[in-house]
Amino acid sequence: DTGVSQDPRHKITKRGQNVTFRCDPISEHNRLYWYRQTLGQGPEFLTYFQNEAQLEKSRLLSDRFSAERPKGSFSTLEIQRTEQGDSAMYLCASSLQGAWTEAFFGQGTRLTVV
Amino acid sequence: GESVGLHLPTLSVQEGDNSIINCAYSNSASDYFIWYKQESGKGPQFIIDIRSNMDKRQGQRVTVLLNKTVKHLSLQIAATQPGDSAVYFCAENGDTGNQFYFGTGTSLTVIP
Numbered sequence: 695d696t697g698v699s700q701d702p703r704h705k706i707t708k709r710g711q712n713v714t715f716r717c718d719p720i721s722e723h724n725r726l727y728w729y730r731q732t733l734g735q736g737p738e739f740l741t742y743f744q745n746e747a748q749l750e751k752s753r754l755l756s757d758r759f760s761a762e763r764p765k766g767s768f769s770t771l772e773i774q775r776t777e778q779g780d781s782a783m784y785l786c787a788s789s790l791q792g793a794w795t796e797a798f799f800g801q802g803t804r805l806t807v808v
Numbered sequence: 809g810e811s812v813g814l815h816l817p818t819l820s821v822q823e824g825d826n827s828i829i830n831c832a833y834s835n836s837a838s839d840y841f842i843w844y845k846q847e848s849g850k851g852p853q854f855i856i857d858i859r860s861n862m863d864k865r866q867g868q869r870v871t872v873l874l875n876k877t878v879k880h881l882s883l884q885i886a887a888t889q890p891g892d893s894a895v896y897f898c899a900e901n902g903d904t905g906n907q908f909y910f911g912t913g914t915s916l917t918v919i920p
Contacts, residue, residue, distance in 0.1 A: 785852070795857040796857065799853070
């Protein structure tokens with residue numbers, strides 16, 4: 695499969711625990727995006743990378759959230775001290791810089807904080 | 809954040825009919841607009857985009873119309889098929905240009 699891959703697909707965690715999600719973009723794509731989607735809503739932008747550089751972060755991304763893309767390939771999104779309000783689908787997308795409007799999304803990681 | 813909204817949350821059409829999904833946007837600085845399709849349990853899938861210097865763009869069975877005067881975007885799907893049943897989102901890139909603001913979505917149901 696050459697699409698965007700996210701792991702895990704589902705995560706249930708207790709409030710206060712830390713979680714980490716992984717995204718493997720399409721191999722030649724240099725842009726990588728993280729979005730959050732709650733039920734019935736459109737995706738909300740969190741952050742994006744161009745290669746290994748994190749170029750933009752949303753105001754939604756509190757200090758408890760951190761994202762990395764150390765080698766410009768896969769990316770991780772960590773949420774510390776999870777809260778119930780963090781329950782959502784976390785989507786990763788990738789694109790080529792020259793075709794950045796055509797982003798390819800993964801199937802997402804569904805986080806449930808109990 | 810930006811305000812991207814859809815006029816109708818749900819739309820039902822007969823198979824074979826044409827579908828029109830509408831979207832209003834608020835930021836006149838946006839220069840890219842995109843339509844995405846999201847099927848249940850999957851991530852959004854790119855359908856078509858349009859730049860602000862265009863008012864119409866056609867793809868395979870889809871046409872996007874942009875009216876900058878009234879900040880309105882529409883997606884037309886010709887000869888709608890059961891496989892078109894999904895939630896459709898419009899998105900705009902806003903001031904920063906490198907991210908997209910998505911609307912709430914319209915759920916399209918195709919009746920066989």
